Amino acid sequence: MTETIEYDVVVLGAGPVGENVAERTRAAGLSTAVVESELVGGECSYWACMPSKALLRPAIARADARRTPGLVQAVQGPLDARAVLAHRDEQVSHWKDDGQVTWLDGTGARLYRGQGRLDGPRRVTVTGSDGEVQVLTARHAVAVSTGTRAVVPDLPGVADAKPWTSRDATSADRVPGRLVVIGGGVVGVEMATAWQALGSQVTLLVRGDRLLPRMEPFAGELVADALREAGADVRMGTSATSVVRDGATVTVTLDDGERIEGDEVLFATGRAPRTDDLGLDTIGLAPGSWLTVDDSCQVEGHSWLYAVGDVNRRALLTHQGKYQARIAGAAIAARAQGVPLLETDRWGAHAATADHAAVPQVVFTDPEAAAVGLSLAEAEAAGHRVRAVDYDLASVAGSGLFVDGYRGRARMIVDLDREILLGVTFVGPGVGELLHSATVAVAGEVPIDRLWHAVPAYPTISEVWLRLLETYRG
Template sequence: MTDENTYDVVVLGAGPVGENVADRARAAGLSAAVVESELVGGECSYWACMPSKALLRPVIAQADARRLPGLRESVQGPLDAAAVLARRDEYTSHWKDDGQVSWLESIGADLYRGKGRLTGPRRVTVTGPDGTEHVLTARHAVAVCTGTRAALPDLPGLADVDPWTSREATSAQKVPGRLVVVGGGVVAAEMATAWQALGSQVTMLVRGSGLLSRMEPFAGELVTQALVEAGAQVRTGVSVKGVTREGGTVVTTLDDGSTLESEEILFATGRAPRTDDIGLETVGLEPGSWLPVDDSLRVEGSTWLYAVGDVNHRALLTHQGKYQARIAGAAIAARAQGVPLLETDRWGAHAATADHSAVPQVVFTDPEAGSAGLTLAEAEAAGHRVRAVDYDIASVAGAGLYGDDYRGRARMIVDLDREILLGVTFVGPGVGELVHSATVAVAGEVPIDRLWHVVPSYPTVSEVWLRLLETYRG
């Protein structure tokens, strides 16, 4: 049985990005259909942002408490892993999406459950769980918001091992006695932090020279130091050559011929776009590819196809995907209503400027690492004449009050020609809350002379802003 319906906008994927595209379309008076093959709310709600941070919050809170005399004596025992996992389950709504479905209904978007595939220009065919087909035609736009999946390496024996990816690492129902984590990026560092604190003996295997290689080098160094002090092993410059599962034990073979045994192994080795089976070939695009877009999030060479969020490979972060969704929704509505887009206005409602200049990110390890904009290496590679200004956050009065033995570092990258900030990085307990101020400074291109008059409250960790500016001015 097949039925056909026409909408102004058809959205493939009901994660936070797809939800926001539909919301912006509806707010502009356009009709919208949303197609989802799994849970409404997507990766972020059930297998990424929310469950991972629910696992990490007790870890960070305990670490902060142990920095304070009078409190540390009360929190010396281990975390109650069962209670932490139960709270995590609450934050994922026990992997049920009723609340998210109700929200979609409240904005007036129609939900189609099933596998959605492009079957020609402006045309999406949805095959429901019962085999029923729905053919959806879009008057103005189809938005691909299908996100990414974990990219697993081509290793002998991997298919038979049933390894963890980010999904299993955030949804596991018991703590493994030993856990091998392959990778050195954000997922690897966060999950190593969480499971070590919950009782696993964690060994990290990093092919490169250190953790968090896309941030300033000191970020990975401080996070590594803390992980090692917590009892984890961090081995750099090593590669996995093969894995086998023998009963309940995973045997990992390294490039030097040595082996490791563990109950589970997590591969956090990158992401791949979920575009391999959505019908891209029917509109002249390569299945399984990233989808390059312009600053209005429209796929290059198309007048109707948009790719929003991780799938376009601009910035693989939920908050950036939601930002892109707001831009895409505004652009789709403007074009549908015949309103000309001001293509030259980089700060207009229809241009994803911040994806180029001020992408913020927080890594919820202990210590936290947060950044906005470019690193020193990225700024130099882009040809800017810059100066890196560093400051020891522990020297700020607010850091000492935050907790004993505070360790942290801040760096700002100054464009010497324009005297604005191109990037800022903080590492230390609690610094995630400093990142938005850095994002404002970078995205807003606030001149150094004006930042001098932005007075931080005393005594807070944010006083590091004043110290960075004083160091720059000399």
């Protein structure tokens, strides 16, 4: 007979989101089990944030150095691809999770290795690699933190072509001579930037009319210009209709009949929730569906079930998932102790309000693109009376000291009725480090007349804040 083991909380998924839920519930004194079928640390640690930034950092540093007097001649050669890939391997701990397991053990949570599935309310089965099944039950909550997987479109020939997904692109052990990237979102542009810099001849195919469609239009325009200058072939308004691999060559046929050959093809065409084999049908939910939650990350209609991170589709970003985990952990602990939540308190510890109004994101291309809050189009669609205030970052004193020939742009979206910022976008070298100031302004709803007294240091790129405010005030 299979033994049933009871915990206060069971967490499905040991990525950074699941780890943070477990840490918060353990800190509150709740016994917690964590179930993981792959590596503790999840997608971000081994196949997304960490390896992608390890690949991108040398590309960006070299680009900046080539625009810096005194360094130009010293950095004209190619990147040492072998060294870059070796550094990437170190950053992902060579795809071993010993360190993450030690950290998780230190929280007092119990780790179960295997495929976790719901088996009715508050009940989880864990099937290990040896086929052994363990049954866990949760007194208070089950938190689903299983994240997402890459989606590859069902094109003719794609199954036999062995295309790359984001995991392959961040973990590859060699530089392909020719790489075809399909998709103009974050994964597509970051991987195009990285592999072009490492020596691939990249062709980037985009179905729409611009890159980074969820950002301000100028973000995609500046990134596309830079990719072309780096040697990439960037094509808008085109779609793949079939993919065929013949030995070492993969051929992508486009909707106009043209054929493009490469050594590898990367599909960066979206994500789907990892809920298809999660047992959702045992609790009346559709397998493979996104899980809809309230601001405490509780799943609608299930008082014991939480969905945290990418799986709830609120904001597919690691930092937002970790933020949600802190909220969900606090909410689970409060409800377990019978403490009522102040669900209507927008500043409370139990409501993930930042998912609605102040989501920050940095795209680590050259130039970087960083944004928080609403774009102009989003603000107008939401019915706000707004004004977009733009400024050329090249006109800021600090930008010319950062690199020669600095190119970039800044925009803030002002709510004209309340005179607060609804969104901010920066594009240019080094702008990722400007983003948190914008996030504070948007999340804190800091009035424009108070921002006027937040004096930026001279001469830094952050002086763009002064110039934006001057432009607004006329």
